[in-house]
Amino acid sequence: MKKFLLISTMLGAAAFSMPAAAETLRIGLATAQSGGLAGYDSPVVEGFHIAVDEINTAGGIGGNVMIELIEKDVRSDAAQTSIAAQELVDEGVSVLILPCDADPALAAIGIVSSAEIPAISTCASSPTLPMIGGEYMFANFPGDNVQATVSASWAYEQGHTSAYIVYSPDTQYTTMPLYFSEVFEKLGGTILGQDTHSIGQQDFSAIATRIAALSPQPDVIMTSSYEPDFPSMLKALRAAGVTSQVIGSDGIDSPTTFSLGDVGEGVVFTTAGHATEGSPLAAFNAKYEQITGNPSETVFNAVGYDLVKVLEAAVIAAGGSTDPKELRDAIANLENVQGATSLITYKGTDGMPVREVTLIRVKDGARELVGQPSPDASLIPAPRMQ
């Protein structure tokens, strides 16, 4: 009897410690619902919920695997991210969703790799994330180096031959202009100079004055700074009399950029997608408006929907399994998953997906599609640690 008890207890414990029952995919979300990154993570999670509800209403992934979410707010804090990731691992999730920026996401690396659970950052675009994060870390956004290749190639094709970059060494993402200058020089353009700023810096007048004093003026000014830095920088540049083409990146895909009036006109930036008529993104935006009652203000809603589509495809590819290791292998081999913004491929990459990059121009306070060019693979710079 004793033996029976022991064995049954052990079996019970073993069954209990299994990540999840076969019919439920437990997803742990450790995302920033407050703090500096909330502006990105909260719209992503909104889109995430729309996709999860849609799948669960239809009977689950493949008709039988229901999705269960466990959500924690990491307050845009690196330490809190690793605490939340550990708690979620302890609760037996099969997949972890980490915050938008590479830096807090990296804080969870140790936990992710020792627990051997696949982790995907909501929208971090730094190609160094999966590189440092190892085989269990994935991203869900076009890489910084790819975005910079697209914008530098576009600028060069427009006949712009000189550029100035303004970047911040504070995070991986805000160093994207360094990739830009690498590609721009490779194409034959010249970089007239560079400036650094810190995130949250209020005043850009010193930098703007320095750029205004250059002769000749740079054709292009490239930055990957985001709110509140980007509007301040742009206003300072224009007030100092600088009229160069300003190029930004996905971080400024937000309502503020489109409400700057004349100052914002003509700004071009790279992002994850554009809702052309009949596109999956247009369909998603319609769905979003129907569910929430408000139009989607940023592509990050759709990026959250993409994330669930990737997980859905991975579960199906793993034959309905929710085992973390099988899911990791399935994600790493996904090809051409149709998301709301683009086709998404992980196969052949180190975890930084191949996705479409869209160039948008601010025109009359609205989006204008500039193009969705495929970057020349030989131009894409290697990921670098800043």
Add this chain to the structure above:
Amino acid sequence: MDLFLQQTVNAFALGGTYALLALGLAVVFSIMGLINFAHGELMTIAGYVLMYCGLAGLPFLLSVPLAISASMVAAVLMERIAFRPVRNSSGATMLVTSFAVAMILQVLFQNLISTRSQPVLLPQLLSDSVTIGGLVIGVNKIAAIVSTLVMLVVLDRFMKHQKTGIAMRAAAEDFGVARLMGIRANTVIAGAFALSGLLAGVAAVLWVSQRASVDPLMGFMPVLKAFIAAILGGLGSLRGAVAGGFLLGFIEIYLAAFLPHEFQEFREPIGLGIVVLVLLFRPNGLIPSAALKAIKV
């Protein structure tokens, strides 16, 4: 030379904003001994009022006084609700209370308004610039310099000639004796908070007109700068706060403008290093508070 003058104008504009912020902290500190870290949230409140006024289609000239009044009302309420009950407690208690007020307000903004930053509609004029004697000066820079000067003159006259102002100065020097002379503590302290709200409101309009958006955590950075400026100028001294604000603005702009490129990354530590250096020679700040007497603290 032109470049130098241009950067000096930039430094005046930024220093002026810092001076207003530091003055807001100093007004309250000089009387209560409280460093109000929720001062930044007063700015956020003014910012949100600007945002809602923009959404409601009010003209900017009307939104500005509304935003400033909202920040004043909020400051007085803050005193009545949070700080009056701990008025005679230790400095640490009041400091922690101010942190608590700041955090509670941030969470309220996040939950009741939005975690995302909200665009603020600004008149085009604020993004324009004018050329004066070969210098290109942004309208918002001129607005910053002019409103700082107006505020400083008004404040100076208020402190020197108005009864409440004189009472506040007396209270700043020795609150106990001032009360014995028949000055009502509640009036003086509420007045100080209203004044700090006014300063926060004006600074918020200048701050928001540069960044064009408002988010729940917006107040943190300005209050941090104001704190540095107030310490640099001499905590508790109003003239010191103004001097500290301007000096901090000049340090930041000149470093950003003239530090060689290789050192730009270390701009902030170098700037703070200069602040520390000044404090080594003048431990009580540039213009120490009279209440400190000659004692080094």
